Amino acid sequence: MRINDNFEKLPESYLFSEVARRLNEYKAAHPEADVVRMDIGDVTLPIAGCVVSAMHRAVEDMADATTFHGYGPEQGYSFLRDAIAAADYQSRGIGIDADEIFISDGAKSDLGNLGDIYSSDSIVAVADPGYPVYVDSAVMSGRGGDRLPDGRWSRIVYLECNAENGFRPAVPDVHADIVILCSPSNPTGAVMTREDLREWVDYALREKSLIIFDSAYEAFVRNPSLPRSIYEIEGAEKVAIEIRSFSKTAGFTGLRCGYTVVPKALTGTDASGREVSLGKLWNRRQCTKFNGAGYVVQRGAEALYSSEGRESVRNNIDYYLENAGIIRRSLSQAGYAVFGGEDSPYVWIKGKNGESSWQLFGDMLEKYNISCTPGVGFGVSGDGYIRLTGFNSRENTLKAMKRICDGREK
Ligand code: PLP
Numbered sequence: 001m002r003i004n005d006n007f008e009k010l011p012e013s014y015l016f017s018e019v020a021r022r023l024n025e026y027k028a029a030h031p032e033a034d035v036v037r038m039d040i041g042d043v044t045l046p047i048a049g050c051v052v053s054a055m056h057r058a059v060e061d062m063a064d065a066t067t068f069h070g071y072g073p074e075q076g077y078s079f080l081r082d083a084i085a086a087a088d089y090q091s092r093g094i095g096i097d098a099d100e101i102f103i104s105d106g107a108k109s110d111l112g113n114l115g116d117i118y119s120s121d122s123i124v125a126v127a128d129p130g131y132p133v134y135v136d137s138a139v140m141s142g143r144g145g146d147r148l149p150d151g152r153w154s155r156i157v158y159l160e161c162n163a164e165n166g167f168r169p170a171v172p173d174v175h176a177d178i179v180i181l182c183s184p185s186n187p188t189g190a191v192m193t194r195e196d197l198r199e200w201v202d203y204a205l206r207e208k209s210l211i212i213f214d215s216a217y218e219a220f221v222r223n224p225s226l227p228r229s230i231y232e233i234e235g236a237e238k239v240a241i242e243i244r245s246f247s248k249t250a251g252f253t254g255l256r257c258g259y260t261v262v263p264k265a266l267t268g269t270d271a272s273g274r275e276v277s278l279g280k281l282w283n284r285r286q287c288t289k290f291n292g293a294g295y296v297v298q299r300g301a302e303a304l305y306s307s308e309g310r311e312s313v314r315n316n317i318d319y320y321l322e323n324a325g326i327i328r329r330s331l332s333q334a335g336y337a338v339f340g341g342e343d344s345p346y347v348w349i350k351g352k353n354g355e356s357s358w359q360l361f362g363d364m365l366e367k368y369n370i371s372c373t374p375g376v377g378f379g380v381s382g383d384g385y386i387r388l389t390g391f392n393s394r395e396n397t398l399k400a401m402k403r404i405c406d407g408r409e410k
Contacts, residue, residue: 006142011151015132015377016041022361023371035365036400038327038388039373041186045319047251047300048312054303058296069295074286076103076259080298083305084259088244094231100263100279102286103301105256105293107216107245111180112137113289114212114241114260117281118178118268125157125176127169129187129375129382131214134180150380160381161188167339167348168192171203179204181230182214184221187378187387188348189324189340191226197233204239210268210278211240216258219249219317221343237263241278248320248345248391250304250313257293257301320345323397324390330401331388345390348375360386368403 013021019039027033061067075081081098089096104110111133124138138144138156145155152158157176159169167190169181181200183192192200204211213230221228230236245258252258262279270276303309321342328341331349341347349372351360357374364370364386375385390397 004140006140006144009144009147010136010139011147015373018377019361019371019373023365026365033369035369035371036392036396037371038392038397038400039371040389040391041248041373042253043248043251043316043320043391044393045251045316047255048304048309048316050303050306050308050312051250051300055296055300058299061299062296072292072295072298074290074292075099075283076101076293077295077298077302080302081259083302087305089229089231089261092229092232094229095237096231096261096263100261102260102262102282103293103298104258104260104290106247106252107214107243107258107260108133110243110258110260111212111214112140113285114282115141115143116285116289117278118210122177123155123157123175125159125172125179126379127161127180127182127185128152128158128380129161129378129385130180131182131186132378134182135379152380158379158381161185161190162381163337163339163350166190168196170196171199175207176209178210178212180212180214182216183227184215184217184344185340185346186217187346187373187375187382189342189344189346190348191221191223191343194225194227194233197227197230197236201230201233201236201239205235208269209239210266211236213240213242215242216245217248217344217346218244219313220321220345222321223343226343231261231263237265239266241266246301246304249317250301250309251316252297252301255297255300257297319394320390322390323392323394326394326397326401327388327390330405334404334407341390347388347390349386349388351384351386354384357383357386360384368400370400370403 081101084101085098124143126134144153161167161169167188218228230240242261246252262282266278267275324341324345327347328338331338337350339348357376361374364372372386372388375382
């Protein structure tokens with residue numbers, strides 16, 4: 001058989017595997033080193049008690065023929081879709097209905113799978129730097145074109161994010177069919193303003209583009225003047241799909257649950273120019289290729305909408321935001337230019353002397369025994385930066401930052 005040649009175009013390793021490889025190499029050479037993992041995008045706090053209880057009850061349901069749940073609805077159980085529509089949208093004055101919400105097994109799958117419903121020759125625009133899944137999925141599905149010498153792809157539109165534009169992608173002067181926006185951003189921690197999103201929605205209405213709005217970190221937004229959903233912008237329901245996740249909000253990275261909003265007003269055009277509902281296409285795709293997220297996990301997610309669940313989410317996020325604040329303050333004190341880390345768990349740091357990202361990665365590891373993520377792994381424009389995360393424990397965060405503030409080597 002012939003393979004999908006697009007896979008061969010991709011560089012060998014996924015960013016985080018390369019970080020792990022270099023880290024393991026260092027640890028093997030320095031077994032005594034107490035390396036603090038500030039590179040991780042994974043959370044450290046356990047699942048809330050109310051979620052655990054809800055899942056225990058759901059497991060009991062499975063043990064009894066009268067309450068057993070087999071295949072569930074591909075779109076997700078209505079108990080969870082209703083709770084999301086009411087709490088995450090309607091209570092905030094956004095008119096999203098439960099039947100516009102599709103429960104997923106996490107944001108990553110849907111970010112990759114959405115490519116099934118738009119044309120294979122679509123031009124995709126992404127922020128640079130950005131979450132690598134957007135570009136890699138576009139390449140796998142043949143939408144990348146050729147790999148250029150600088151590591152970019154010939155058919156992808158890069159929305160350059162830098163200190164000058166506050167790491168917030170601006171609308172380009174070229175057409176893109178699909179625009180993938182992430183706010184708060186992984187990796188820069190930048191949060192797009194309402195005015196930014198207004199410009200993007202206007203662009204999409206004008207260009208007849210689809211915006212995929214990845215708001216996996218929306219729960220970290222505490223500044224009330226910043227938007228948490230793209231549907232806060234009038235007209236966005238005609239141009240945007242929103243993707244969310246319980247992973248970072250509630251410690252679901254190992255449980256796997258999230259959701260994707262495809263509004264009924266959202267349409268694309270077919271070859272004859274006829275308007276077609278994207279919700280119908282997505283539903284068709286899910287019914288064919290997805291058999292729904294697990295019942296037990298969805299019961300766990302439902303518990304997040306109880307008063308105890310909401311409090312636990314708030315507390316978790318406070319904890320990670322405080323860690324990010326500690327990182328921000330410490331690195332600033334140590335003389336680094338620091339971005340993000342407010343309304344986001346990610347802190348984005350520029351090298352002091354124009355070092356490359358991998359040089360900075362090596363320095364952090366060797367001088368302070370701190371592992372970070374090199375910014376260049378998120379795109380060419382990320383070079384010269386590293387990303388640290390607030391997801392470690394308070395103890396480890398303080399320990400790592402003390403090493404940097406003291407200028408202590410190891
Ligand atoms: N989107 C962004 C921006 C992320 O950073 C991540 C995970 O790190 C995801 C999506 C994937 O999240 P999930 O665990 O829901 O698949």
